[in-house]
Amino acid sequence: MAVGAFADRGADLELVGIEKRFPGFTAIENLNLTIPAGSFFALLGPSGCGKTTTLRLVAGLEEPTSGRILIAGADVTNRKSFQRPVNTVFQSYALFPHMTVLENVAFGLRRRKIAGPVAKAHEALLLVELDHLAHRKPQQLSGGQQQRVALARAIVNRPALLLLDEPLGALDLKLRRQMQLELKTIQEEVGLTFLHVTHDQEEAMTMADTIAVMNKGRIEQMGEPQQLYELPKTSFVANFLGQSNLFTGPVVSTTSTAIAVDVSGQKIVVPLERAHRVSGEVTIGVRPEKVILHAEAPVQDTGRNVLGPGRVIDVSFSGVSTQYLVDVPGVGTLVVFAQNMVFGPAAHVGASCWLSWNVVHGFGLDDDPAQSPRFEADLDTKTIAQQRRSSLLTELEEA
Amino acid sequence: MAFAAFSSTAPPPTTAPPPTTAPSTDPAARRRSPVALFLLLPGILYLVLFFLTPLVSLLLTSFQAPREFGDIGQYDYAFRWQNYVEVVTTYWPHIVRSFSYALAATFFALLISYPLAYFIGVKARKWPLLQSLMLVLVIAPFFISFLLRTLAWKQLFSDESFVVQTLKALSLMAPEAHVTGTAFSVIFGLTYNFIPFMTLPLYTTLERLDVRYLEAGSDLYASPFHVFRKVTIPLSMPGIVAGTLLTFIPAAGDYINASRDFLGGTGTQMMGNVIETNFLVLQNFPAAAALSIILMTVILVIVSIYVKRSGTEELL
Numbered sequence: 001m002a003v004g005a006f007a008d009r010g011a012d013l014e015l016v017g018i019e020k021r022f023p024g025f026t027a028i029e030n031l032n033l034t035i036p037a038g039s040f041f042a043l044l045g046p047s048g049c050g051k052t053t054t055l056r057l058v059a060g061l062e063e064p065t066s067g068r069i070l071i072a073g074a075d076v077t078n079r080k081s082f083q084r085p086v087n088t089v090f091q092s093y094a095l096f097p098h099m100t101v102l103e104n105v106a107f108g109l110r111r112r113k114i115a116g117p118v119a120k121a122h123e124a125l126l127l128v129e130l131d132h133l134a135h136r137k138p139q140q141l142s143g144g145q146q147q148r149v150a151l152a153r154a155i156v157n158r159p160a161l162l163l164l165d166e167p168l169g170a171l172d173l174k175l176r177r178q179m180q181l182e183l184k185t186i187q188e189e190v191g192l193t194f195l196h197v198t199h200d201q202e203e204a205m206t207m208a209d210t211i212a213v214m215n216k217g218r219i220e221q222m223g224e225p226q227q228l229y230e231l232p233k234t235s236f237v238a239n240f241l242g243q244s245n246l247f248t249g250p251v252v253s254t255t256s257t258a259i260a261v262d263v264s265g266q267k268i269v270v271p272l273e274r275a276h277r278v279s280g281e282v283t284i285g286v287r288p289e290k291v292i293l294h295a296e297a298p299v300q301d302t303g304r305n306v307l308g309p310g311r312v313i314d315v316s317f318s319g320v321s322t323q324y325l326v327d328v329p330g331v332g333t334l335v336v337f338a339q340n341m342v343f344g345p346a347a348h349v350g351a352s353c354w355l356s357w358n359v360v361h362g363f364g365l366d367d368d369p370a371q372s373p374r375f376e377a378d379l380d381t382k383t384i385a386q387q388r389r390s391s392l393l394t395e396l397e398e399a
Numbered sequence: 400m401a402f403a404a405f406s407s408t409a410p411p412p413t414t415a416p417p418p419t420t421a422p423s424t425d426p427a428a429r430r431r432s433p434v435a436l437f438l439l440l441p442g443i444l445y446l447v448l449f450f451l452t453p454l455v456s457l458l459l460t461s462f463q464a465p466r467e468f469g470d471i472g473q474y475d476y477a478f479r480w481q482n483y484v485e486v487v488t489t490y491w492p493h494i495v496r497s498f499s500y501a502l503a504a505t506f507f508a509l510l511i512s513y514p515l516a517y518f519i520g521v522k523a524r525k526w527p528l529l530q531s532l533m534l535v536l537v538i539a540p541f542f543i544s545f546l547l548r549t550l551a552w553k554q555l556f557s558d559e560s561f562v563v564q565t566l567k568a569l570s571l572m573a574p575e576a577h578v579t580g581t582a583f584s585v586i587f588g589l590t591y592n593f594i595p596f597m598t599l600p601l602y603t604t605l606e607r608l609d610v611r612y613l614e615a616g617s618d619l620y621a622s623p624f625h626v627f628r629k630v631t632i633p634l635s636m637p638g639i640v641a642g643t644l645l646t647f648i649p650a651a652g653d654y655i656n657a658s659r660d661f662l663g664g665t666g667t668q669m670m671g672n673v674i675e676t677n678f679l680v681l682q683n684f685p686a687a688a689a690l691s692i693i694l695m696t697v698i699l700v701i702v703s704i705y706v707k708r709s710g711t712e713e714l715l
Contacts, residue, residue: 061614081617082626094615098633107629108619157619 010037010193011072011085011160013058018067020053020217022390027053029217031067035210037160040187040194042208044201046240050217051197052091055163058195060084072160082111087154088163093146095138101125101149102134108157124156125149127186144175148182155186162187164196168203180207201241205229213237229287233276233366238285245334246285246365254278258359264330268305268362275364283365288335290361293324293347294354305362307331308354312347322346326353461688472682482689490673490690497670498697500582501651504589505597508646509639511590512597516638517631519598520605537598545592549661552591556584556662580664588656593649597642604638640709648698670694 018031028050035041043051056062058069060081068077076084087108095104102121109117125131128148130141138146147167154162164183168176184207187194198204204211205225212222213236221233228241238244247263254260259278261268270284286305298306310328317340324336324347334355338346347353464477487494515537523530540548555562556578566572578584612634616626632639654671657663663672670690678687 059618061617081614082620082622086618088615088618090611090615090618092611094609094611096612096615096630096633098636107616107621111620111625153619 010039010191012037012070013161013193013195014068014070014073015054015058016068016070018054018057018069019065020050020057020062021065024390027217028057028064031217031219033212033219033222035193035195037072037193038191039209040184040196040207042196042198042204042211043214044198044204044211044241045214046199049214051199051214052165054214055088055165055195055197058161059086059088059163085160086163087157087159087161088165089147089150089154089167091165091167091169093138093150093167095146095149095153097138100135100137101130101141104138104149105153105156107153112157120156121152124152127155128152128182144171144179147171147179151183151186155190155192158190159192161193161195164194164198166198166200168198168200176203183207205241211241213240215240231274231363232285235283235285235365235367238363238365243288243335244285245288245291246283247331248281248283250281251279259364261364263307266307266331268307269359270362270364271360274360274362276366277364281368283367284362285365286357286362288323289321289337291334291336291355291357293326293336293338294356295347295351297354298356303359304356305359306354306356307334309352310334310355312349312351312353315347315349326355328355457688457691460684461692463685463688472684474684479685482685483693486686486689486693490670493668493670493673494693494697496667497651497694498701500586500589500657500667500669501647501653503586504593504650505643505647507586507590508594508597509643512594512601512642513639516598516601516605520602521608521610524606534602537595537602540595546655546661549588549592549655552584552588553579553661579662580659580667582667584662585657585667585669588662589650589653592653592656593646596645596649600641600645601635601638604635604641608634636709640706643705644702648702651698652694 013033013035015031015033018028018033020026020028031050031054043054045051053062057064060076060079060083064077068075070076071085095101096107099107102118102125105121105124106117109120114120122131122134125134128151130145130148130152133141133145138149141149150167168179171179180203183194196204196208208225210222211225211228213220213228215236221228221237228237232238232241232244235244235246238246247261247268249261249263249268251259252262252267254272256272258269258271259275259282261270261282261284263284268284272278275282275284294308297308298304300306307328310326310331312324313327313333314323314325316323319340321337321339324338326334326336328334336355459476460474461482462476462478462480463474463482464479466473466475469475515533519530519533519537523533554560557563558577558579563572563578567574567576608631612630613626616630617623621629651669652671654669654675655661657667657669657672658675659665663669670693674687674690674694677683677690
């Protein structure tokens with residue numbers, strides 16, 4: 001797509017074998033990713049996992065050490081950021097302080113010499129409901145309003161690909177929910193491809209069609225939000241996307257439909273099609289809301305896994321549900337979410353209890369329980385000094 | 400008394416005073432407090448003594464008339480406004496030259512200082528040691544008197560100097576040409592002497608420049624040239640205004656560089672030199688005073704128009 005025209009639809013984004021090394025550490029290692037046109041794609045991960053670097057590579061603000069970036073099939077790896085059909089909503093918004101809101105929004109249109117920049121800027125401001133503030137300076141707006149201006153400034157250009165760098169991070173919860181809905185609506189209305197980088201798993205799950213969970217410069221798992229949640233592949237995904245109860249043990253028997261794992265003497269069954277590994281030491285798990293708390297030992301049932309007896313060590317009430325921490329000797333501490341169907345907690349701290357869950361709710365991870373660290377440690381003093389410095393710098397920037 | 404309310408050692412009052420009379424809680428009382436005025440007093444006294452009094456004296460001198468049958472340098476207070484007409488008609492080439500030289504020097508200083516300040520303030524951020532080293536180098540000339548430095552340049556530009564000899568040997572200069580005493584050498588001297596005054600304010604602005612704005616500009620299809628023109632320049636405007644003012648104002652009144660003893664010649668005299676000659680040699684004090692007042696007024700007018708146009712009123 002030429003930079004001088006509006007995109008009539010979103011474009012595919014393809015990252016092929018991307019690698020990015022900074023002095024002293026590897027930010028991204030062999031990243032392959034295809035984002036289909038018109039989708040809302042979320043890159044989810046903790047800070048420092050390489051997600052923002054990925055975004056900056058796509059925007060052209062960083063150069064990859066190796067690999068190629070293709071937008072709508074065209075190789076843009078060697079193009080500068082101003083030559084790419086991409087716009088970014090920055091985490092800091094980066095609204096030009098010396099221009100009015102309207103000038104900010106019209107900036108990209110003017111640079112591309114698109115006819116009627118002022119009228120189009122007003123249209124974009126109407127979309128984010130800020131047209132009445134068009135002649136203010138960005139500093140005179142609230143955080144939420146600035147965020148919407150930043151969004152208008154990006155989408156007014158109708159980029160084939162819109163990059164969102166944690167743009168909702170600075171907003172309060174209520175405004176963030178509202179903006180999430182608005183973003184989703186805009187994306188559907190305009191039909192652009194959105195690449196959204198965030199560390200907020202809830203935000204990623206409510207907004208994105210596809211989520212890629214990133215950790216230490218690599219994509220751990222990619223898929224639809226529900227699929228990722230219900231069937232995580234690694235312990236990182238299982239714990240970053242919601243909470244999980246994980247157990248490790250050897251596979252003791254295998255049938256045509258399920259595997260049985262010995263967890264400190266108690267047999268836990270996982271369906272075969274939900275287990276990524278079927279022999280040797282495996283890690284299996286279940287989501288806390290799938291687990292039911294029993295005051296007495298439940299009746300044996302082949303359809304349910306039972307753990308117990310255990311002791312309730314903590315009860316915390318959170319409105320819709322109550323979270324129980326249950327210590328099961330030999331297994332560890334488990335988390336249980338129970339809907340508040342009755343008044344008051346179903347169990348008190350110190351009460352003994354049993355836990356059970358439907359066999360079909362269990363999942364088996366792909367992790368090797370005895371996994372080695374992903375990156376070779378760089379241990380010379382110069383590297384350590386550089387890493388310390390860069391981490392201090394980011395800390396200072398965040399503060 | 401205003402601090403007594405905060406003092407923990409103060410004895411508790413036997414009867415609690417009504418809160419409105421407490422000096423520290425009532426804003427109106429605090430505004431009327433003489434402490435602020437008292438703190439300003441030294442500054443005000445200093446200004447009255449060393450700025451306002453000389454200014455009034457200068458203004459009165461500029462209207463003085465020569466004493467009848469008096470000696471050279473003897474004047475009486477009068478309202479001889481013709482002094483102004485006389486100095487303008489006599490010295491208008493010097494007035495024009497002063498401001499055009501100052502303008503040229505400001506322009507060249509900006510041209511040299513901006514890339515320098517940009518490098519120190521933006522590009523060298525990754526190497527704080529280099530940053531400090533370069534700043535020290537910018538300030539280093541101040542360790543030597545600027546008279547000596549200007550004299551050194553005179554030596555370098557003299558007809559017998561290695562530089563001029565080489566240029567002449569290479570036929571890059573006509574054999575009978577000179578460097579000292581030309582407009583070039585005066586503007587060169589002014590530019591050279593005022594570069595630190597231009598670089599430092601530019602550096603302080605550029606050092607705070609958030610490069611994320613530049614990235615945003617680039618993301619919005621602006622080429623590096625456009626990013627510079629539309630984002631970097633407007634954001635560094637406070638530094639540009641401060642630097643150009645700190646260069647232009649003293650350069651317009653400078654009398655060292657243009658002096659015949661330094662880099663200037665008879666054809667390069669600026670207002671500063673004329674004022675000096677009138678005051679010290681001709682002892683024509685009213686003419687010197689009138690020229691000073693004209694210099695000050697023109698600078699004030701130019702500066703206020705400039706500041707208004709550049710949209711940085713909040714600076715002043």
